[in-house]
Amino acid sequence: MMLRISSTVCIPLREIEITAIRSQGSGGQNVNKVSTAIHLFFKIAESSLPERLKERLLAKSDHRITEHGVVVIKSQETRSQETNREAALEKLRQLVLSISTAPKKRRPTKPSRGAKERRLKGKAIRSKTKMMRGRPGSAD
Numbered sequence: 001m002m003l004r005i006s007s008t009v010c011i012p013l014r015e016i017e018i019t020a021i022r023s024q025g026s027g028g029q030n031v032n033k034v035s036t037a038i039h040l041f042f043k044i045a046e047s048s049l050p051e052r053l054k055e056r057l058l059a060k061s062d063h064r065i066t067e068h069g070v071v072v073i074k075s076q077e078t079r080s081q082e083t084n085r086e087a088a089l090e091k092l093r094q095l096v097l098s099i100s101t102a103p104k105k106r107r108p109t110k111p112s113r114g115a116k117e118r119r120l121k122g123k124a125i126r127s128k129t130k131m132m133r134g135r136p137g138s139a140d
Contacts (some may be wrong), residue, residue, distance in 0.1 A: 003089055005096045012048060014031040018088070020081050037076035038084040042092060044069040049096070056099045064095065071095065 001013040019039045038118075044057050044065075058069055073095075075088035108136055 004073070004136075005093055009049065009053065009096065009100050011092075015042065015047050016089070016092070018085060035076060035079045036081040036084060037074060038081065038088045040071075040073040040075070040088040040092060041070040042073075044061060044071065053096070053100055057096065060099060062095065063093075083102055086099075 002010040002014060004010050017040070019041070021037045021039060022035075035134055041062065044054050047054065049057070057065070057071075071092060073088045073091045075084040076086060077087055103123070
């Protein structure tokens with residue numbers, strides 16, 4: 001089985017360690033409710049990801065990435081172990097996908113040199129044509 005990140009990047013599920021932890025509500029009305037939390041561990045250095053992705057993932061500042069290069073994701077959204085497992089895998093997929101996609105190119109905030117020249121050239125042409133016409137009201 002593989003966790004598909006994008007069309008080119010996949011992570012084999014054998015590289016992901018998934019641990020189920022049963023926790024019971026403490027006292028009160030929810031004593032009988034037992035939920036199963038999922039802890040997902042993914043070692044970046046030992047993974048089959050491309051080297052550039054490993055470097056970018058280790059450099060990312062995220063609370064889920066430890067200083068030892070292990071991604072720890074916890075999921076306890078529902079009482080179902082399978083649903084929590086899928087949610088944890090989706091969180092890991094989103095984390096790696098955010099690293100693997102290149103940021104979109106931003107438009108430059110300042111006009112380029114060519115754009116400035118074109119604008120000035122257009123202004124000069126317009127001012128020349130106005131001068132050739134003469135000032136309005138000056139014709140007798």
